[in-house]
Amino acid sequence: MSATLKRALGLLDLISQEPKGLDEIAALAEVHKTTIMRQLHTLEECRFVVRNDRGQYQLGSKLFELSSLALDQRNLVAVAHPHLIALNRLTGHTVHLAAFEGPEVVYIDKLESLHSVRMYSRIGLTAALHATGVAKVLLADLSVERRRHIAESIDYHPYTRNTISTAQDFLQRLDLVAARGYDYDDREHEEFVHCVAVPVREASGQVVAAISCSVPVVLRNQAELLALLPDIQNCAEAISKDLGWTPTERNAQ
Amino acid sequence: MSATLKRALGLLDLISQEPKGLDEIAALAEVHKTTIMRQLHTLEECRFVVRNDRGQYQLGSKLFELSSLALDQRNLVAVAHPHLIALNRLTGHTVHLAAFEGPEVVYIDKLESLHSVRMYSRIGLTAALHATGVAKVLLADLSVERRRHIAESIDYHPYTRNTISTAQDFLQRLDLVAARGYDYDDREHEEFVHCVAVPVREASGQVVAAISCSVPVVLRNQAELLALLPDIQNCAEAISKDLGWTPTERNAQ
DNA sequence: TCTCCTTGTTGCGTATATTGCAACTAGCGT
DNA sequence: ACGCTAGTTGCAATATACGCAACAAGGAGA
Numbered sequence: 425m426s427a428t429l430k431r432a433l434g435l436l437d438l439i440s441q442e443p444k445g446l447d448e449i450a451a452l453a454e455v456h457k458t459t460i461m462r463q464l465h466t467l468e469e470c471r472f473v474v475r476n477d478r479g480q481y482q483l484g485s486k487l488f489e490l491s492s493l494a495l496d497q498r499n500l501v502a503v504a505h506p507h508l509i510a511l512n513r514l515t516g517h518t519v520h521l522a523a524f525e526g527p528e529v530v531y532i533d534k535l536e537s538l539h540s541v542r543m544y545s546r547i548g549l550t551a552a553l554h555a556t557g558v559a560k561v562l563l564a565d566l567s568v569e570r571r572r573h574i575a576e577s578i579d580y581h582p583y584t585r586n587t588i589s590t591a592q593d594f595l596q597r598l599d600l601v602a603a604r605g606y607d608y609d610d611r612e613h614e615e616f617v618h619c620v621a622v623p624v625r626e627a628s629g630q631v632v633a634a635i636s637c638s639v640p641v642v643l644r645n646q647a648e649l650l651a652l653l654p655d656i657q658n659c660a661e662a663i664s665k666d667l668g669w670t671p672t673e674r675n676a677q
Numbered sequence: 678m679s680a681t682l683k684r685a686l687g688l689l690d691l692i693s694q695e696p697k698g699l700d701e702i703a704a705l706a707e708v709h710k711t712t713i714m715r716q717l718h719t720l721e722e723c724r725f726v727v728r729n730d731r732g733q734y735q736l737g738s739k740l741f742e743l744s745s746l747a748l749d750q751r752n753l754v755a756v757a758h759p760h761l762i763a764l765n766r767l768t769g770h771t772v773h774l775a776a777f778e779g780p781e782v783v784y785i786d787k788l789e790s791l792h793s794v795r796m797y798s799r800i801g802l803t804a805a806l807h808a809t810g811v812a813k814v815l816l817a818d819l820s821v822e823r824r825r826h827i828a829e830s831i832d833y834h835p836y837t838r839n840t841i842s843t844a845q846d847f848l849q850r851l852d853l854v855a856a857r858g859y860d861y862d863d864r865e866h867e868e869f870v871h872c873v874a875v876p877v878r879e880a881s882g883q884v885v886a887a888i889s890c891s892v893p894v895v896l897r898n899q900a901e902l903l904a905l906l907p908d909i910q911n912c913a914e915a916i917s918k919d920l921g922w923t924p925t926e927r928n929a930q
Numbered sequence: 931t932c933t934c935c936t937t938g939t940t941g942c943g944t945a946t947a948t949t950g951c952a953a954c955t956a957g958c959g960t
Numbered sequence: 961a962c963g964c965t966a967g968t969t970g971c972a973a974t975a976t977a978c979g980c981a982a983c984a985a986g987g988a989g990a
Contacts, residue, residue, distance in 0.1 A: 426685065430719050433719075466679040469683070484747070526721075
């Protein structure tokens, strides 16, 4: 494979947190600065990076352009977005939309809480499979064999005290999610945030995405959060309907 | 420079309009599909592209991630966004934020019209220098020499019957914009849309961005659009203040 | 003003990594 | 079963990216 390309793309990650100068980037990448310079020049030419007023390299506007186009390519986002806005206004809380992206689960849309509390998550980031409601909802729709296979390959990083830590617990949870049609994530990813996630289906009935509503525990207790479940499910059903799903078709597996 | 990298990045443009298969991409890029395949695999590994359910390659979720981070890196967007929301709600019309990105002018934020009418523009796209209000506002702040130099290098593509078509007219317009502090763009870019653009200044008083409000002529005539000017200027001043500009400092040029 | 030090840029030989070919596999529809 | 499309691998040739070392351009400080 293309090692050069891979390293060049990695440069974008290096400057993604904060703008950096040539030498600093070269040091981090552990390659000669000449090489880095030439790649950065190419990236700059293609507008993937720009030099700011201090001469540092930072992410460029081409990324906005491509990101915007990428969103258009998954009509899922376009279809879901207005419904997510409605849910966000209705509940006032952080709303996520996530879907499979190859073997990973990725946030593809997010609406911030109307309260000042903000969560650390962003569109494009991958969601931890064992520690997020959306991932569990998506995985719960897979066959038993694939669930097991995935469960055994997960690194059960303990984000909080409540994070699921074994494949056995994980599979048990997926069964529960599949049975009741939603996941209640009780501070498994962030110490002070719990969340409810439900599936979104396409025409065939297959789960293609998940939406979740995340709330700091100080704002709502478990009962109060679960009281939002009907609203969240209505939202997911509205999206599913827009994707061609008809509610009468029951989930056949 | 890195020709390989450049070509690989070009692949993203090829699939940016719609997902494509390997052969199609190879044909467009005019290189052997083996090469394309290996580069696409690397891009896929880095999540810059994904294969959709039909096996076609399309833009990947890494772009969302980087785009989101890129926005964070320009605090201009973060600072301006809430004000733009307010202006968007106040007027109901499409609002753009644009800034220099090297030699080009790029849209870095956009709020859609609350009416069903939508404009063809997107975050990340470059704005035509001679045919958009934001570009003229930004250019009007440059020195006379640089304006002239730029004016002579422009390809005066005639988007509409009203598009400025000569360097002379263009420079004259920039003088007008500089003198009155805003640009009125009368269907110069799209046949049925006119717009008003005003500058945003940073602490030093230099123009660092421009905001514009675009309206279909059927919704508002010239007088009605210009009636929005105070609101738009208030918005721009609010952003400028947040950037550290103090209105008393007059624009020294 | 001079010097030092940081930061970015260029020329060039070498060696590696990318390229293109050709042959092969896999899946699909007729 | 057959051909057709779409993607994958091995390999040799050579184009290309790499690192070095030396050079330019500011800025800081004395």
